[in-house]
Amino acid sequence: MATEVMSIDVYIPRDSSALSLGAEAVAQAIASEARARKIDLNIIRNGSRGMYWLEPLVEVVTAYGRVAYGPVTVRDVPGLFDAGFHTGGTHKLGHGVTDDLQFLKSQQRVTFERVGITDPVSVADYVAHGGYQGLRQAFSMSQADIVQAVTDSGLRGRGGAAFPTGIKWKTVLDQQTPQKYVTCNADEGDSGTFADRMLMEGDPLTLVEGMTIAGLAVGATQGYIYLRCEYPHAQKILNEAIAAAYQARYLGADVMGSGRRFDLEVRLGAGAYICGEETSMLESLEGKRGEIRVRPPLPAIKGLFGLPTIVNNVITLASVPIILAKGATFYRDFGTGKSRGTLPIQLAGNIKRGGLVERAFGLTLKELLYDYGGGSASGRAIRTVQVGGPLGAYIPASQFDVQVDYEALSAIGALLGHGGIVVFDDTVDMARMARYAMEFCAIESCGKCTPCRIGSTRGVEVMDRILKGVDTDRNLQLLEELCETMLQGSLCGLGGMTPFPVTSALKHFPEDFRARARH
Ligand SMILES: Cc1cc2nc3c(=O)[nH]c(=O)nc-3n(C[C@H](O)[C@H](O)[C@H](O)COP(=O)(O)O)c2cc1C
Ligand code: SF4
Numbered sequence: 001m002a003t004e005v006m007s008i009d010v011y012i013p014r015d016s017s018a019l020s021l022g023a024e025a026v027a028q029a030i031a032s033e034a035r036a037r038k039i040d041l042n043i044i045r046n047g048s049r050g051m052y053w054l055e056p057l058v059e060v061v062t063a064y065g066r067v068a069y070g071p072v073t074v075r076d077v078p079g080l081f082d083a084g085f086h087t088g089g090t091h092k093l094g095h096g097v098t099d100d101l102q103f104l105k106s107q108q109r110v111t112f113e114r115v116g117i118t119d120p121v122s123v124a125d126y127v128a129h130g131g132y133q134g135l136r137q138a139f140s141m142s143q144a145d146i147v148q149a150v151t152d153s154g155l156r157g158r159g160g161a162a163f164p165t166g167i168k169w170k171t172v173l174d175q176q177t178p179q180k181y182v183t184c185n186a187d188e189g190d191s192g193t194f195a196d197r198m199l200m201e202g203d204p205l206t207l208v209e210g211m212t213i214a215g216l217a218v219g220a221t222q223g224y225i226y227l228r229c230e231y232p233h234a235q236k237i238l239n240e241a242i243a244a245a246y247q248a249r250y251l252g253a254d255v256m257g258s259g260r261r262f263d264l265e266v267r268l269g270a271g272a273y274i275c276g277e278e279t280s281m282l283e284s285l286e287g288k289r290g291e292i293r294v295r296p297p298l299p300a301i302k303g304l305f306g307l308p309t310i311v312n313n314v315i316t317l318a319s320v321p322i323i324l325a326k327g328a329t330f331y332r333d334f335g336t337g338k339s340r341g342t343l344p345i346q347l348a349g350n351i352k353r354g355g356l357v358e359r360a361f362g363l364t365l366k367e368l369l370y371d372y373g374g375g376s377a378s379g380r381a382i383r384t385v386q387v388g389g390p391l392g393a394y395i396p397a398s399q400f401d402v403q404v405d406y407e408a409l410s411a412i413g414a415l416l417g418h419g420g421i422v423v424f425d426d427t428v429d430m431a432r433m434a435r436y437a438m439e440f441c442a443i444e445s446c447g448k449c450t451p452c453r454i455g456s457t458r459g460v461e462v463m464d465r466i467l468k469g470v471d472t473d474r475n476l477q478l479l480e481e482l483c484e485t486m487l488q489g490s491l492c493g494l495g496g497m498t499p500f501p502v503t504s505a506l507k508h509f510p511e512d513f514r515a516r517a518r519h
Contacts, residue, residue, distance in 0.1 A: 007040040009061040015048035016233045023056035029077040047202020049116035050356030062088035068098040110342045115202035121240040123248040126205040134321030146217040152328035154340025159313030160417045171300035172218040175308035180220035182310045186227040187276035190389025192348035193420035196314035200234040204241035210317035215262045223264040273444040278311040291446045334360035339405035349422035361405040380425040388417025391497035393504035430509035435463035437501040452495025455486045469516035
């Protein structure tokens with residue numbers, strides 16, 4: 001009797017970052033080399049594990065777990081086969097069992113538990129790894145109880161404002177209208193952030209499930225994912241995952257045989273930073289120019305097409321399934337103070353080991369930068385980090401002991417935003433970074449209010465004079481007054497928060513601004 005030869009599972013990411021580093025060509029080279037050597041491989045295109053310095057990371061399933069090789073190039077492929085990588089053989093690119101790598105082992109992957117593990121567009125794989133347990137649980141609960149569970153979990157919006165998600169949902173639930181909407185903010189415009197993209201490309205069904213639970217909770221039957229057009233791979237994967245969910249009846253007229261409807265669509269934004277602000281996002285979703293709406297009314301009361309609407313970030317919505325599946329207390333037990341749960345932190349910029357670290361709130365910046373990040377990529381001292389995107393404050397090295405949570409960062413005049421950390425070494429010119437903040441605001445301003453539209457352009461001019469060492473004292477005073485005007489008078493966070501990077505750079509690195517006058 002012939003013995004059945006089992007094919008070997010090999011995982012190669014289809015995540016954008018891995019693709020940008022050659023993952024597609026590596027996948028093709030591995031497939032053709034396997035054919036030539038008559039080795040039966042089953043190539044699965046997964047998401048990234050979030051260790052970007054090792055991408056493209058190829059993993060092979062062995063009896064003792066998944067074994068990692070990376071960063072793999074097409075040239076490495078024949079040598080990998082010669083070394084028997086497909087059975088976990090030793091090779092200079094080998095890192096041993098992936099789950100034993102310190103970078104991953106010390107994390108608390110809750111929202112990202114399946115990212116990089118499963119086939120992102122397979123409903124069967126998703127369900128086999130605990131998917132749809134949250135929705136199943138939600139169907140056994142009243143709408144008010146679902147909202148209460150989200151409130152009790154302590155989940156706060158991960159898009160930047162950190163507003164309690166349960167309170168937002170309750171406002172939508174309380175509105176008496178026949179139609180409501182669930183919208184997902186996947187605009188992810190902050191510099192150095194990629195958690196939304198990584199999740200959408202690595203485990204999109206978690207987002208689909210989270211949005212379905214949100215719809216069930218507040219009585220909405222239609223959901224939209226507002227995705228930035230610069231994410232074409234995420235768009236493709238999301239659409240494949242949504243089609244698979246419809247096929248398996250996890251979306252549509254009769255979700256999980258409940259008789260309840262939930263439909264979901266991806267809509268593309270045109271790539272303006274301001275379209276990430278929730279009211280501009282709603283304008284854009286309605287097909288209009290992305291411009292701020294004056295609040296009140298809140299989107300929860302009068303949102304998309306004037307109807308009650310949930311607007312939540314990708315990570316917020318993707319955190320909901322596990323809260324329902326494992327209970328509010330499970331989630332709440334992570335974290336510190338009023339910052340409950342876990343946060344996917346993104347390490348970017350001048351960092352040796354850039355990538356995604358999901359941990360409970362409360363670890364320090366220092367741990368992130370050195371234990372996870374391994375210090376700067378250049379090998380020089382880290383001088384500062386900008387946390388929370390282009391509108392976040394610069395934090396100097398003397399404050400790297402700060403805990404990463406909403407309150408601790410706010411206490412030092414910083415903000416956490418979407419959890420992106422951009423690293424700069426000691427060659428950075430902070431006056432140039434301050435100019436950059438003003439320039440960014442001038443380019444991205446929607447133009448609706450004067451302090452932002454005019455102020456940011458004047459800010460660039462003032463910074464140019466400071467950079468040239470012209471009348472430094474007077475121009476520095478003017479800069480501070482301008483920042484105060486933008487802070488107090490802007491209609492939304494873009495103009496209102498642009499002063500944060502500028503004033504933090506001035507406060508912590510005054511020598512970079514004054515040195516110009518001396519020279
Ligand atoms: C200028 C500006 C840009 C923003 N960009 C984003 C974004 O790209 N993604 C996001 O989720 N939230 C962004 N926000 C925050 C949203 O306005 C809103 O608070 C968030 O989508 C609500 O979801 P959450 O409660 O789940 O965080 C931005 C806010 C401002 C002021
Ligand atoms: S602060 Fe800027 S982006 Fe916001 S409404 Fe005013 S002009 Fe528009």
